[in-house]
Each structure stands twice: as structure tokens, then as C-alpha cells.
Amino acid sequence: xxxxxxxxxxxxxxxxxxxxxxxxxxxxxxxxxxxxxxxxxxxxxxxxxxxxxxxxxxxxxxxxxxxxxxxxxxxxxxxxxxxxxxxxxxxxxxxxxxxxxxxxxxxxxxxxxxxxxxxxxxxxxxxxxxxxxxxxxxxxxxxxxxxxxxxxxxxxxxxxxxxxxxxxxxxxxxxxxxxxxxxxxxxxxxxxxxxxxxxxxxxxxxxxxxxxxxxxxxxxxxxxxxxxxxxxxxxxxxxxxxxxxxxxxxxxxxxxxxxxxxxxxxxxxxxxxxxxxxxxxxxxxxxxxxxxxxxxxxxxxxxxxxxxxxxxxxxxxxxxxxxxxxxxxxxxxxxxxxxxxxxxxxxxxxxxxxxxxxxxxxxxxxxxxxxxxxxxx
Numbered sequence: 001x002x003x004x005x006x007x008x009x010x011x012x013x014x015x016x017x018x019x020x021x022x023x024x025x026x027x028x029x030x031x032x033x034x035x036x037x038x039x040x041x042x043x044x045x046x047x048x049x050x051x052x053x054x055x056x057x058x059x060x061x062x063x064x065x066x067x068x069x070x071x072x073x074x075x076x077x078x079x080x081x082x083x084x085x086x087x088x089x090x091x092x093x094x095x096x097x098x099x100x101x102x103x104x105x106x107x108x109x110x111x112x113x114x115x116x117x118x119x120x121x122x123x124x125x126x127x128x129x130x131x132x133x134x135x136x137x138x139x140x141x142x143x144x145x146x147x148x149x150x151x152x153x154x155x156x157x158x159x160x161x162x163x164x165x166x167x168x169x170x171x172x173x174x175x176x177x178x179x180x181x182x183x184x185x186x187x188x189x190x191x192x193x194x195x196x197x198x199x200x201x202x203x204x205x206x207x208x209x210x211x212x213x214x215x216x217x218x219x220x221x222x223x224x225x226x227x228x229x230x231x232x233x234x235x236x237x238x239x240x241x242x243x244x245x246x247x248x249x250x251x252x253x254x255x256x257x258x259x260x261x262x263x264x265x266x267x268x269x270x271x272x273x274x275x276x277x278x279x280x281x282x283x284x285x286x287x288x289x290x291x292x293x294x295x296x297x298x299x300x301x302x303x304x305x306x307x308x309x310x311x312x313x314x315x316x317x318x319x320x321x322x323x324x325x326x327x328x329x330x331x332x333x334x335x336x337x338x339x340x341x342x343x344x345x346x347x348x349x350x351x352x353x354x355x356x357x358x359x360x361x362x363x364x365x366x367x368x369x370x371x372x373x374x375x376x377x
Contacts, residue, residue: 013369022362031358038354042347050339057333064332065325084216087223090320092302094230095274098267101311102247108170110299111177112272115151116144116279118181121290128205136206141280148276149269156268160261178292199288208285219285231313243267
């Protein structure tokens with residue numbers, strides 16, 4: 001009897017069990033409730049810290065993202081910029097997803113995108129005016145994709161053959177990429193320029209053309225195609241199946257005849273290639289310049305997007321849009337109301353934390369120890 005009582009006393013007050021698969025509708029409702037609670041908490045903080053009307057803050061965030069149409073043009077510049085930012089973040093998230101699904105923690109997307117940017121910028125300067133612009137764009141595209149893939153293959157080979165720590169390896173390669181970019185933009189060319197600046201501003205060599213008289217459309221169309229292809233690749237292709245098996249268990253993959261080393265190198269190369277593509281789009285279709293901070297941390301934000309979407313390319317679309325809305329909108333709102341920028345970061349963090357918490361509660365169930373009544377005397 002003493003042993004039984006001891007076991008009852010040691011029984012934990014709280015224990016966590018894994019839930020069965022939650023339906024998409026139920027998961028959506030849980031996430032919406034979580035976001036609503038986060039906005040309520042954020043509203044209370046806004047009132048307590050700034051004394052501002054939270055509804056006015058949220059309105060300013062909306063205006064900062066959506067903006068207003070340019071006079072006599074019907075073009076909403078801020079709206080297009082926001083969609084483009086979300087699309088770029090989405091594409092980087094798509095890039096890291098195959099490696100993550102395989103449990104290869106590619107933290108080097110920032111550097112792989114940066115190397116794609118550097119390659120496109122170099123091709124602009126080297127071949128601009130020497131070949132037709134359409135040919136130049138093809139050269140930039142191919143070179144950026146190849147360099148991005150090669151930059152990712154280096155740590156994947158070390159992982160496949162010597163089982164190195166891919167997290168540290170890919171993370172440190174980000175700093176190598178930043179150093180390379182910093183070096184090349186400091187090297188003076190024959191004209192005496194100390195940095196690349198705005199590349200081919202007058203000639204437009206290497207610029208992606210505008211579609212329907214609007215910027216960014218070309219980039220958005222490319223990313224739409226990549227999203228569809230990645231969804232099909234991961235869900236329906238043989239290689240997508242191999243990625244899932246290797247991610248679940250390398251021993252099981254070897255047992256059923258999958259070449260694990262080949263799958264690791266191939267999958268990470270695909271991740272790097274897509275990152276290189278993003279670098280091409282940033283330089284040719286947006287910035288037309290190069291600097292070490294041009295990716296602006298989106299390689300790290302993409303990790304969070306991919307994880308929160310459970311490696312589902314379709315779910316990454318609304319998550320990318322939400323993060324861009326919070327990031328861009330909070331910056332505009334804090335500027336408009338002249339309040340500390342950290343307030344915007346706090347609001348963004350609260351919403352993202354609520355989404356992560358919802359992910360936890362959709363996957364796991366918290367159980368409390370049931371009180372047991374006393375026996376009869």
C-alpha cells in the first residue's frame with residue numbers, strides 16, 4: 001500500500017500528450033482565436049505604454065502596408081511593394097523547406113541569396129551592353145542559380161560524407177558571403193567607383209522588364225510558379241517521397257534502398273538554387289544594386305515561416321503575408337505616431353508568439369492530474 005501511495009504522490013500534476021491529426025477547419029479557428037487574443041493583448045499594451053487609441057494604430061499599420069493609389073495612375077505603389085516583399089519571403093521559405101523536411105537544418109539561406117545577388121550584379125557589370133538584354137538576363141539567371149546551388153552543396157557534402165554539423169556550417173557561410181560582398185563592393189573599377197551603387201541605372205542593362213506598366217509583376221509571377229512546382233515536387237514526386245523518408249529515418253531509407261548521401265546533396269542543392277534565384281530577382285527585378293545587407297535578414301525569417309506552415313508551400317503564402325504586414329505596418333505606425341520603434345517589434349512578437357502557441361496546442365494536449373476522492377472510512 002505504501003508503494004501505491006508513493007506512486008500516486010509522484011504522479012505529475014501536468015503531462016503532455018500528442019493529439020491526433022486536427023482538421024484544417026479546427027486548426028484555422030484555433031489560429032484565428034490566437035491572433036484575436038494577441039491583438040487584444042497588444043491593444044492593452046498600446047494604451048498602457050503610449051496612451052494611443054489602438055484602433056488608430058492598427059489603421060495606420062493597414063495604411064502603411066496598403067497605401068493609396070498614385071494620382072491619375074490607379075497604381076497602388078505601397079500595395080505592390082508589400083506583395084513583392086511577401087513574395088520574396090515566400091520564395092526563400094520555399095527554398096529552405098526541402099532541406100528542413102529532410103531534417104537538414106539549412107540556416108544559410110541568407111548567404112545563399114546574397115551570393116546569388118553578387119553573381120547577378122557581377123554579370124550586369126561584366127556583360128551589360130556587350131550582349132542583348134534578354135541574353136544578359138538568361139546569363140544572370142543561370143549563373144545566380146548555379147552559384148547559389150554550389151554555395152549550398154559545400155556544407156551538404158560535408159554533412160553527407162563526414163556528418164558535420166550543418167547548422168553551424170551553413171550559419172558561418174552566411175558571414176563568409178557577407179565578407180565577400182563587402183570586399184567586392186570596395187574594389188574600385190577602372191572608372192574609379194568605390195562601390196557598385198545603382199547598377200546600369202541609365203541603360204537598364206540587366207533589369208527585368210515591367211509587365212502591365214507595373215514593377216515587381218515579373219518577380220511575383222516567377223515566385224507563383226516556384227510555389228506550385230515546390231508543392232507538387234514535395235507532395236507527388238518520387239524525390240519528394242525520398243526527402244520525407246530520409247527526414248523520418250536515415251536507417252529506414254537505407255534499408256529500402258535509398259541513397260541517403262545522394263538525396264542530401266541533391267535536396268540541399270535545390271534549396272541553394274532557389275536561393276540563388278531569389279538573389280537574381282532582388283538584383284534584376286527590384287534593387288538593381290548590391291550591398292552586404294541587401295537580403296535584410298529574410299533568410300532567417302524564412303525559417304520561421306517554413307516551420308509555422310509545417311513545410312506546406314500553400315500555407316506559407318498567408319503566413320508570409322502576415323509577417324510582412326506586421327513588419328511593414330508596425331514601422332509605418334510607429335513613425336506616424338512618433339512612438340518608439342520597439343513598440344512595433346513588441347506587437348509583432350506578440351502575434352507571432354500566439355501563432356507558435358497555437359501550433360503547440362494543435363499538436364499537443366495538456367492534461368492535468370485528476371483529483372482523487374478520499375476512500376470511505
